[in-house]
Amino acid sequence: MSNKIKNQEILFSPGSTYWGDVWLQFKKHKGALLGAIIFFGILITVMLGPYLWPFEPNAIDIRSRNQGPSLLHPFGTDQLGRDTFSRMIAGGQTSITVGLAAMFLSLVLGTCIGVIAGYYKRLDGVLMRFTDLFLSLPLLPLLLLMMFLFREPLSVSYGPEKGMFILIVFAIGVTSWMPTARIVRGDVLALKQREFVIAARSIGSPDQKIIIRHILPNILSPILVSATLGIANAIITESALSFLGLGFPPDFPTWGRLLNDAVDYLQLHPERVMWPGLAISLTVLSINFLGDGLRDALDPRIRGR
């Protein structure tokens, strides 16, 4: 009897919940912890900044234009006397949201297409040719065409900023899922041959269950890696679009636009290029470390060590 109770206890022993274990392992990865702190720091600054910072991002103050960093304007001001710090905060809101949303879209698309192509042999050829088609499309002309076609209707129905946001996220999302799909497909093909997947079939698991329980958890690491790279890519593509004048309206700050605006003043005020550049790099780097730590933490083989 006592033996039975003991076994029951072991079965439901508290303190070793799944997410508890994940957190314990995540904490061990110092780089990931630092990455998480920096990323959430940037996120909080960008979200709460507008409520705390006295300057409006678009408030023009011609008398104090082209100033260097000072106590009043820690990041300086631009050629119209707008406070760079408040513009960075406003730009960060857009850039990070665009980055996360576009990454999420491309990740979902890429993973779905990759898993389906890898798992169902019938669809493999069709889906992979479809992927090749997207890979071979020249990206910028395609983006230009999309902007040209959908900008007006979206602006009308959602307002100029929201419409633009949807359009940019969609445009970046549907043009950047291909590498993820290829990586995922390759991994699924290899996993499908593993005995535990065959074993799952022989114990009667339906296909969607095999994919969700056996395949997806095992391809998490390439997915997370492409996710972290995807965010960086999305932020940079957005800035390229802004540069071409196809992104958000000209007075609407994003990190990419700030960077491009500052390029004109590179010789006179080099620090202006630094701020948005630094913000993009820091965000991307911290997300990279975050993803690295998350991958380790989610893998029980590493967690056990």
Added chain:
Amino acid sequence: MKSKTKKNVPVLDVKKLKVNFQTKTGKVTGVNDLSFSIFPGETVCLVGESGSGKSVSSLAIMRLVEFGGGKIDAGTIMFASNSYVQSDLINSDQNKMREIRGNQIGMVFQEPMTALNPVFTIKRQLTEGLRVHKQMSKNKADLEALNLLKSVRIPEPERRLLQYPHELSGGMRQRIVIAMALACKPKILIADEPTTALDVTIQAEILTLLNRLKKETGTSILFITHDMAVVAQIADRVVVMYHGEKVEEGNVNEIFNNPKKDYTKKLISSVPKLGAMLGKKYPEPLKLDSKNNVKSIKIVGTTKPLLEVKNLVTRFPVTGGMFRKKIANLHAVEDVSFTINRGQTFSLVGESGCGKTTIARSVLRLEESESGEVCMEGVDILKQNKKDLLRQRLNMQMVFQDPYGSLNPVMKLFDQVAEPLINYKIVIGHNLNKKISELFDKVRLPRSFLNRYPHELSGGQRQRVAIARALALNPKLLILDEAVSALDVSVQASVINLLLDLQEELGLSYLFVSHDMAVVERVSHYVGVMYLGRMVEIGDRQTIFSNPTHPYTRALMKAVPIADPKKRFNRDDINFKPISSPIRDLGFVPEPSSYNMIKKGHYVLKNNIGYN
């Protein structure tokens, strides 16, 4: 006189070797206080189970262990490059080691598939070492390469030189690896499990080859293996290792006839011996220790058929060309029929590529068959639709070969064993915990393992989990696809005993797929021998093993290494033919299998399949 003094200087003298590995959690000792020596022209076997430190010792001698994160903390490794000069390899710098590796100490690795570079010809790989170490000219090296291939008895050596590794069979590749290791006429050849990945017939060839090369060239051999039967075939002296330490050392006859330590005794007794079941009608568990506390059970079973396979044909398309058109067929299984009785075991035995695993998977319909019938209690599995097939799979489950590959690394064991029960909604809620715990009890695993992940378990324990998962649905038939082949001998023995116990307890039928004749003899009631997709001989176990009739069956029996140093391979016996290709053109119509009846229930294939 001179030769006598030469004999007394060991080529290699290892003293008090200690190797540690630095891990995150601290130092782990790989090898501790190991001493042994190898004399000229002698074969020393390092034998032990996985994790016993035998490979680490060989890597330490080559000083390759440092590349894997290990560190030699103590001891000396004296290497005599000739009878007068001895040097300590531990104090040599890596430049000197580069001179010694490959030149004075040759090495043969386990996997012949990966030991050769796939993009270079055999000639290029063979001559590389000669030109680097011996500074030979190109022509001279080419000539030497040809001689080397002749010395390892490769047929048509001139043609082989120009071929690439993928064009050669596994046994041929391992011969080339040996030829490469011997190229610079090393003093010592270190062979790390060189036959483990090979079929028995090829293993027999390689072992005779090594024995012959040792006699011809006088090279000393350090042979590392886990298989006591192989040890008996090749060793002059044996060093038994356990947990990084030497357990026992001695002459091969001493070790086998008069082992002193319990561990050695256990190692020898857990090797299934061919012929051990002679005169016994039914399978019995192995007696693992001398205490005789294993209750002696006999698995009788019934004679009522459970599964009948009739004229099964499975082919795989070979595709090629730009649009991946089917250009040929791989005839994996060709017209095979057999019956499994309730509560009994039918074994399929044969070499790799003979189609035995394909049969196992075809029965479960994990591979789709071309034609034939697989009747489970009168229901033809091959004709079921998807839904009915799922219900039929309730009756039969599979255990796979690789205990590392057959469990999902990111799922807890509880969830893995519970999965079939959840799929079929057999047990729900709180009863699930009880049921899974009982399954763990059944396969003799502690319940505390329920919340663990697969990587925390050893190979044998994982295989028990796989068995528990297969048993969860209370199947009538268990398909064991090389289920014990990847395990250490002592673990293998205990898993075999577990399987036999379960058969006795639950009245299970087994389809046992294996390449190991000795294991098959231990567990089966009926045996089918396969060659190139055909069943060449079928009958009850006693008949097959006492009166093998088909020439292939005989050859297979002869190739099984016997764990007795007095019964070594006779080199004239060993003459195997390479298996021809099972790939045929699309239009090829194979003839149906026809059999000679030797006596009731014992059939031998009449068709000419290129082995007579």
